[in-house]
Amino acid sequence: MHLENLEDFYPLSPMQEGMLFHTISSPHSGMYVLQQTCTLVGKLDVRAFEHAWQQVLGRHPILRTRFLWEGLKRPVQVVERGPKLTADRLDWRGLAEPEQTARLGAYLEADRVRGFDLSIAPLMRLALIRIKEDTHYFIWSYHHLVLDGWSMSLVIKDVFAFYEASRQNQDLRLEQPRPYRDYIAWLQRQDMAKAEGFWRQTLKGFTAPTHIKATPASQEDLCASYGVPVSDATREALRSFARKNQLSLNTLFQGAWALLLSRYSGQQDVLFGSVVSGRPPDLAGIETMVGLFINTLPVRVRVPADAWLLPWLKDLQAQHLEAQQYEYSPLIQVQKWSELPRGVSLFETLLAFENYPVDAPAREESKSVDVLGAPVSELPSRPHTNYPLSVGVMPGQYLVLGITYDSRRFDKAAIVGIGSDLQRLLDSIAADPQQRLASLLASDRQEASRADNAKDQEERFEDIYARSNLTKNQLLFWIGQRMRPGVPAYNMLNSIPISADINPDHFRKAFQTLVNSSDALRTVIDEIDGVPRQRVLPHLSYEMKYIDFSKSADAEVQYQDWLHKHCQAPFDFQERLFDSTLVRISERKFAWNIKYHHIILDGVGLSIIFQRLHELYGCSIEGRLAETVELPRFEDFITYNRTYQESQRCVQDEAYWKRKLAAPLDPITYYSATALKQTTRVERLTLEIGEERRRKLNAIAAEKEISIGSPLLSGLAILSALLLTFLYVIGGNERPSIATPFQNRRSKAFKETIGLFMQIFPIRVHIEPGDTFLSLIKKVAAEIFEILEHSEYTLRGTLHGKSYHAVLNYYPVPVTHAAGSVIDPERHAEWIQPGYGDEHLALAATSEMDGLPRRMWLDFDCDAFTPQQRGQAMRHFLRVIDAFLDDYKQPLVRISLLSEEEERQPVTNRPASALVSERLPCEPRDAG
Numbered sequence: 001m002h003l004e005n006l007e008d009f010y011p012l013s014p015m016q017e018g019m020l021f022h023t024i025s026s027p028h029s030g031m032y033v034l035q036q037t038c039t040l041v042g043k044l045d046v047r048a049f050e051h052a053w054q055q056v057l058g059r060h061p062i063l064r065t066r067f068l069w070e071g072l073k074r075p076v077q078v079v080e081r082g083p084k085l086t087a088d089r090l091d092w093r094g095l096a097e098p099e100q101t102a103r104l105g106a107y108l109e110a111d112r113v114r115g116f117d118l119s120i121a122p123l124m125r126l127a128l129i130r131i132k133e134d135t136h137y138f139i140w141s142y143h144h145l146v147l148d149g150w151s152m153s154l155v156i157k158d159v160f161a162f163y164e165a166s167r168q169n170q171d172l173r174l175e176q177p178r179p180y181r182d183y184i185a186w187l188q189r190q191d192m193a194k195a196e197g198f199w200r201q202t203l204k205g206f207t208a209p210t211h212i213k214a215t216p217a218s219q220e221d222l223c224a225s226y227g228v229p230v231s232d233a234t235r236e237a238l239r240s241f242a243r244k245n246q247l248s249l250n251t252l253f254q255g256a257w258a259l260l261l262s263r264y265s266g267q268q269d270v271l272f273g274s275v276v277s278g279r280p281p282d283l284a285g286i287e288t289m290v291g292l293f294i295n296t297l298p299v300r301v302r303v304p305a306d307a308w309l310l311p312w313l314k315d316l317q318a319q320h321l322e323a324q325q326y327e328y329s330p331l332i333q334v335q336k337w338s339e340l341p342r343g344v345s346l347f348e349t350l351l352a353f354e355n356y357p358v359d360a361p362a363r364e365e366s367k368s369v370d371v372l373g374a375p376v377s378e379l380p381s382r383p384h385t386n387y388p389l390s391v392g393v394m395p396g397q398y399l400v401l402g403i404t405y406d407s408r409r410f411d412k413a414a415i416v417g418i419g420s421d422l423q424r425l426l427d428s429i430a431a432d433p434q435q436r437l438a439s440l441l442a443s444d445r446q447e448a449s450r451a452d453n454a455k456d457q458e459e460r461f462e463d464i465y466a467r468s469n470l471t472k473n474q475l476l477f478w479i480g481q482r483m484r485p486g487v488p489a490y491n492m493l494n495s496i497p498i499s500a501d502i503n504p505d506h507f508r509k510a511f512q513t514l515v516n517s518s519d520a521l522r523t524v525i526d527e528i529d530g531v532p533r534q535r536v537l538p539h540l541s542y543e544m545k546y547i548d549f550s551k552s553a554d555a556e557v558q559y560q561d562w563l564h565k566h567c568q569a570p571f572d573f574q575e576r577l578f579d580s581t582l583v584r585i586s587e588r589k590f591a592w593n594i595k596y597h598h599i600i601l602d603g604v605g606l607s608i609i610f611q612r613l614h615e616l617y618g619c620s621i622e623g624r625l626a627e628t629v630e631l632p633r634f635e636d637f638i639t640y641n642r643t644y645q646e647s648q649r650c651v652q653d654e655a656y657w658k659r660k661l662a663a664p665l666d667p668i669t670y671y672s673a674t675a676l677k678q679t680t681r682v683e684r685l686t687l688e689i690g691e692e693r694r695r696k697l698n699a700i701a702a703e704k705e706i707s708i709g710s711p712l713l714s715g716l717a718i719l720s721a722l723l724l725t726f727l728y729v730i731g732g733n734e735r736p737s738i739a740t741p742f743q744n745r746r747s748k749a750f751k752e753t754i755g756l757f758m759q760i761f762p763i764r765v766h767i768e769p770g771d772t773f774l775s776l777i778k779k780v781a782a783e784i785f786e787i788l789e790h791s792e793y794t795l796r797g798t799l800h801g802k803s804y805h806a807v808l809n810y811y812p813v814p815v816t817h818a819a820g821s822v823i824d825p826e827r828h829a830e831w832i833q834p835g836y837g838d839e840h841l842a843l844a845a846t847s848e849m850d851g852l853p854r855r856m857w858l859d860f861d862c863d864a865f866t867p868q869q870r871g872q873a874m875r876h877f878l879r880v881i882d883a884f885l886d887d888y889k890q891p892l893v894r895i896s897l898l899s900e901e902e903e904r905q906p907v908t909n910r911p912a913s914a915l916v917s918e919r920l921p922c923e924p925r926d927a928g
Helices: 015-026 046-059 097-114 149-167 180-188 192-202 232-244 250-267 311-325 331-337 413-431 437-441 445-467 472-483 504-515 555-568 603-621 632-645 647-661 691-701 709-731 774-786 867-886 900-904 912-918
Strands: 005-013 032-042 065-067 076-080 087-091 124-132 133-143 222-229 269-276 295-302 349-353 370-372 389-395 400-406 489-499 523-528 529-537 546-548 578-586 591-595 681-686 737-742 759-764 806-812 830-833 843-849 855-861
Touching: 005 180, 015 295, 015 331, 032 097, 032 149, 046 087, 046 149, 065 843, 087 269, 097 124, 097 133, 097 632, 149 603, 180 269, 192 311, 222 647, 232 250, 232 413, 232 647, 250 269, 250 295, 250 311, 250 349, 250 389, 250 413, 250 437, 295 311, 295 331, 311 546, 370 489, 389 413, 400 413, 400 647, 413 437, 413 445, 445 472, 445 529, 472 529, 489 555, 489 603, 504 578, 555 591, 555 830, 591 603, 632 647, 681 867, 691 709, 691 867, 709 737, 709 774, 709 843, 709 867, 759 774, 774 830, 855 867
Parallel strands: 087 124, 269 349, 349 389, 546 578, 737 806, 806 843
Antiparallel strands: 005 076, 032 133, 032 370, 065 076, 124 133, 222 400, 269 295, 389 400, 489 591, 489 830, 523 529, 578 591, 681 855, 737 759, 843 855
16 A cells, blocks of 8 residues: 555445445356446547546545455555546447447446455446447446445536536636545444444344245246336325325335335234444434445334224334434344344345435536437446345335335236236325225235236336337237238328429439438348247348329229228238339429338328438439439437347336226217227318418427427427317217327437337326316327426336327328429328228328328228218318417317307207217217
8 A cells, every 4th residue: 555645544344344345245147237328429528528527536535445455454445646547448330239238248347246346445436338420339337335326426426517517628626525534434433332222122023034935937037127107196196195194205105115015915014124224313414425325124014904004104103213313323233232133134125215305417517418218327238136026115206116025925916916926015105094904904806806917018028128129019029010910001102293394213322322321221021939039131122113194094093092002002021121112194294202101100200201312303314313422320229229128228118007097998989989999990071271270280380389399399289289188078078098109219320310219108187177278288288398308218008008089190200302303282191091990080291391281081990980970070060260360279179060050950950960069078978
């Protein structure tokens, strides 16, 4: 040891001593090596980035700490002056994406097993791996001995603050936090004899750990995790109950977990571990100190069946408040003070209520670099627990529950069952706090068995996903197509009218260059042992079809007939998943048609194709067309998406959607009859809005109290409100729900990528008696912005069930030119319906460059709507639009769907189909 480099030394905390012992015993297990990873996109100043880390290293002594124990009675931690921290820089730009992904996994595993030499500071490593010109993988590895979760978020915040200051040549001066040694000094002043007395009394008579029956699934030493949903209603009810009765949420969750343990173990005296922050409130500045503060301590709860819930919870909180005085107690000592046999663990389950503030994440601190995926403080690390089962509770705007478990002790189905039981307990507590514990202890086996089928389907889905190389969204389309072979429900055909003299040869060449450049267009899908595997063909020679109807007297009729036949032709997944045809209708009137299977492309990707083809056609005309052009690869998104599926953000998004969709969808009727879908037959009808209505719609959309940002979002909010109002008026449901596609291109890296990104999400609202169009639009806008925060998650019907009554397909076509010509604004791009679909009702519209559309399309399920009702629905939807244009502040309950002629008739003479508007929408409808 060089004394000139020694800044300080002091003892370890009990938690540090325990971790040190386990690390020395298993030096290559990687047990306490934590890794945080993210992707940095943008021009990264590596020198400034390393300098920022060096500044943070100097700011926090614990980050410059090493540990000595050999030849000493007690280990010590030593703070050094000036240890250097540089990033390990690697360049993988020459590797293909699959190789980069494989190497990253291997690097992380080797880094974890490598561990740290605890006698050398700093106990952390950085790695920057360049995978593109402006893209890096960033890996931060550190030993748990020096940091806990709270501290980690403080470090990240500091790093990006210093980085941005360095880039701008600013001298950032932050208030110096107290050093970790002050916490160690505080620990040494605590009364251990008093703590011993407390814990001996608390654990008196407890002689065996509370046990949950195991369901072995794996022989490997693996940890896994599962997210448990908590509905918005349950969350708010629990918070209201807690505030009203002066209880903490921690107490409610400890009570629920104790009840669940009692139910599973059959014991009325249960014990589990609880993670405490370990930050004493009487130590000034504790909230900004960096180090390892957490502690794990036992919680013993008696669960008498005849006790009333509320008094029992108050007693539990009083017990918790008393135990807080002794949070400094080392668990190893508490174990010795108990009456359990030596070598037997005090508890087998752990509850961690993570009630600590998390400051601005990295993506908010960083102004010059885009941090892809979750904030650094939320990024996935290898699941780890010292106990068979651990439950984490993350309060905040939402309540998020996560279960980490030893897969040698529990299979996933058992964990899902535990999570479901915990969810139902919380629902029951929130629904009726005035009940005895006996009613909460009763097991709901019927509900559990009902969920078995959904669990089995979900597990099969996850198994196929794990063995495929598709995104989950693509897999849903593959499964849907496989269940109905030959049915073109996912065929998408778009027709683009062009008024110009097109050169077919140049058009073909331009499209071939596009095919050469897009991995999505060259994708085919093989099926191997029941599992889809997508494959990008190295080259796909495609001769675009050219059809000339211009010599025919009924060219337009022939073209429309060809369109609908062409749309229904199925794809061979192993040959090609698109088709492109240039049709000549008259001398200077063409239509370019592109048909594709939805599994490879979405509406935004189609818009990119339009724009690129227009550019390439011009290049071909000018004689400067290359064989390929640089396009972003969809494969990059697949890799990104699969990383997201393993991230903590995905766990949180899953919990959000389970919570959001926990309440079942209320049934809805269409003109007094509940639809039973027997087939997939769909009829599309065109709804002409007219130029005057369109002008008024766009004027209202631009008004300050209506606009919610971009024209596309404002249009989406207005159309959603119109469709929800229509369902409300004709169906009598106060809680209508519609689904609409969201682009799911959160990162700027994918803004110009051709492929399937969009995902369908439900917009659910509660229409109350005083609601107007305006208030409904505001409710819809709030839903949209909330969904955007969780739009990377893929909803599956097997897991979430039916979550909407109708679909709104509002997709952008931000293209005014194609093949050197202005697109005909009166015809515009049209999506051709193949005559098949999965929904009862769908509204389709395209956004135009100058606002909302001139026409819309309504797709009717032939089983849900009679021909007469389809025409009636068209008229009624137009009347909803007129009511909105007339006064968007009028109460929705006053909207009438009757025509002027029907209004003048006596009620008894009016057609039965018109009488729907005579009742308030909340009243039940009679059949017939």
